[in-house]
Amino acid sequence: xxxxxxxxxxxxxxxxxxPKDIVLDVSKIIIIGTGQVTVExxxxxxxxxxxxxxxxxxxxxxxxxxxxxxxxxxxQEEITITGEITNIEF
Amino acid sequence: xxxxxxxxxLRGYAIIIVKGLKIExxxxxxxxxxxxxxxxxxxxxxxxxxxxxxENFRRLRDIVRKTDSSVSILSKRGFPFIIRNIRRRRLFYxxxxxxxxxxxxxxxxxxxxxxxxxxxIDNENILRCLYNEGLKxxxxxxxxxxxxxxxxxxxxxxxxxxxxxxxxxTKAIVEVVEKSEGPPLISRTDACxxxxxxxxxxxxxxxxxxxxxxxxxxSVRKGQKLVTGTILRENLEPRQIHSxxxxxxxxxxxxxxxxxxxxxxxxxxxxxxxxxxxxxxxxELSRKRSVNFKDFNEYIEERYLISLGDYxxxxxxxxxxxxxxxxxxKTLMVDEAKDKCTERLNARIKLRIPEDxxxxxxxxDYYTDKKSVKAKISVEVLEDIGxxxxxx
Numbered sequence: 384x385x386x387x388x389x390x391x392x393x394x395x396x397x398x399x400x401x402p403k404d405i406v407l408d409v410s411k412i413i414i415i416g417t418g419q420v421t422v423e424x425x426x427x428x429x430x431x432x433x434x435x436x437x438x439x440x441x442x443x444x445x446x447x448x449x450x451x452x453x454x455x456x457x458x459q460e461e462i463t464i465t466g467e468i469t470n471i472e473f
Numbered sequence: 474x475x476x477x478x479x480x481x482x483l484r485g486y487a488i489i490i491v492k493g494l495k496i497e498x499x500x501x502x503x504x505x506x507x508x509x510x511x512x513x514x515x516x517x518x519x520x521x522x523x524x525x526x527x528e529n530f531r532r533l534r535d536i537v538r539k540t541d542s543s544v545s546i547l548s549k550r551g552f553p554f555i556i557r558n559i560r561r562r563r564l565f566y567x568x569x570x571x572x573x574x575x576x577x578x579x580x581x582x583x584x585x586x587x588x589x590x591x592x593x594i595d596n597e598n599i600l601r602c603l604y605n606e607g608l609k610x611x612x613x614x615x616x617x618x619x620x621x622x623x624x625x626x627x628x629x630x631x632x633x634x635x636x637x638x639x640x641x642x643t644k645a646i647v648e649v650v651e652k653s654e655g656p657p658l659i660s661r662t663d664a665c666x667x668x669x670x671x672x673x674x675x676x677x678x679x680x681x682x683x684x685x686x687x688x689x690x691x692s693v694r695k696g697q698k699l700v701t702g703t704i705l706r707e708n709l710e711p712r713q714i715h716s717x718x719x720x721x722x723x724x725x726x727x728x729x730x731x732x733x734x735x736x737x738x739x740x741x742x743x744x745x746x747x748x749x750x751x752x753x754x755x756x757e758l759s760r761k762r763s764v765n766f767k768d769f770n771e772y773i774e775e776r777y778l779i780s781l782g783d784y785x786x787x788x789x790x791x792x793x794x795x796x797x798x799x800x801x802x803k804t805l806m807v808d809e810a811k812d813k814c815t816e817r818l819n820a821r822i823k824l825r826i827p828e829d830x831x832x833x834x835x836x837x838d839y840y841t842d843k844k845s846v847k848a849k850i851s852v853e854v855l856e857d858i859g860x861x862x863x864x865x
Binding site: 456458459 | 500501507518695
């Protein structure tokens with residue numbers, strides 16, 4: 384049932400060219416250079432240290448590696464991380 | 474984001490330190506409970522520094538309890554704390570404000586009058602005239618009608634041909650141009666004689682109109698009529714004309730000087746005493762004390778204490794510098810005294826000889842006795858001594 388609805392939503396958004404992050408409720412990740420990452424529509428942070436930050440993005444976990452990582456802002460729908468980012472894994 | 478920063482600053486925020494093992498949970502719970510925290514930085518494994526709005530700080534208590542962490546405030550920032558600080562030091566900020574108002578008020582007055590361009594007229598006279606018209610140290614800039622003052626001063630001081638007043642900051646810069654007054658002109662249509670301006674011997678008399686009364690080689694006295702404008706001819710009515718002539722004459726200038734050989738000379742000993750006092754407008758704030766030097770030179774220097782470019786405030790620091798002098802008996806050599814005499818005489822006589830005169834001869838005689846050297850200078854020059862004089 385859930386899978387069907389998801390498929391339907393994806394089809395609709397493909398057909399009408401609607402932004403998927405809104406229709407499908409997935410995260411939108413914006414990477415600016417190597418210094419800043421903004422995740423919209425996240426589901427909370429799992430791990431936080433200066434070297435590694437893991438963020439729950441709904442379907443999977445996003446892992447950021449780097450140096451001097453800090454959370455610039457954190458809101459319910461948006462998180463901004465700054466620092467020297469070296470790796471991004473999903 | 475910038476707007477949010479400003480908003481946070483205006484609302485006031487605190488920098489907090491959170492200690493605990495479940496930092497991630499702490500952050501998540503804060504987000505879920507709509508507590509906005511930002512600039513989260515990890516200090517070490519269990520400590521985090523973050524910023525939080527003031528109104529949200531109390532709401533952290535539940536989360537702290539749930540996550541077994543501890544929160545402490547490092548510092549408080551923002552506008553409300555500045556206000557609180559100002560309230561606590563009310564008197565200080567109030568007087569600061571008063572000083573600003575005072576300085577602003579002071580800068581709308583004229584505190585200094587600078588006069589430029591006056592050569593023969595005493596600055597004091599111009600100042601007095603300006604004072605009478607309302608421009609003085611301490612007059613309010615708003616009420617000064619500069620054009621009016623300029624006109625009034627020009628009327629009251631006929632020796633000025635132009636005056637310009639400019640207000641710059643707290644300075645009034647007054648520029649004046651003096652009238653250069655030549656000899657009273659006699660119109661070409663008026664009848665006149667020519668008289669001698671000085672004693673002398675006529676070397677050449679060139680008469681263009683009028684009848685000469687003297688001839689070349691005559692010696693004349695000051696005021697003597699040289700050329701007359703009253704023409705007398707036989708069988709004709711006497712008539713009066715405007716006479717014109719060039720009168721070259723030899724004239725003499727003499728001067729004498731005596732210099733004693735034994736002189737008392739005052740030399741600075743190097744000892745200097747300084748005294749300071751404050752001067753507000755023209756009122757001196759401290760009394761001048763006496764100096765215990767017997768002979769001294771006194772130098773006075775005034776400085777404005779507060780001046781920002783053109784904004785000068787009427788507080789002056791006056792420095793009195795006293796240099797002690799020591800009398801010393803000095804014996805001059807005869808030659809030295811002679812040189813000194815010559816120097817002084819030449820300088821003095823130069824001022825008396827007109828610029829367009831030709832110097833024919835210069836002679837200096839010295840008379841030396843035991844006590845002093847006397848010198849006498851006589852200079853013979855060739856100059857025009859003719860001056861027009863109206864016939865009454």
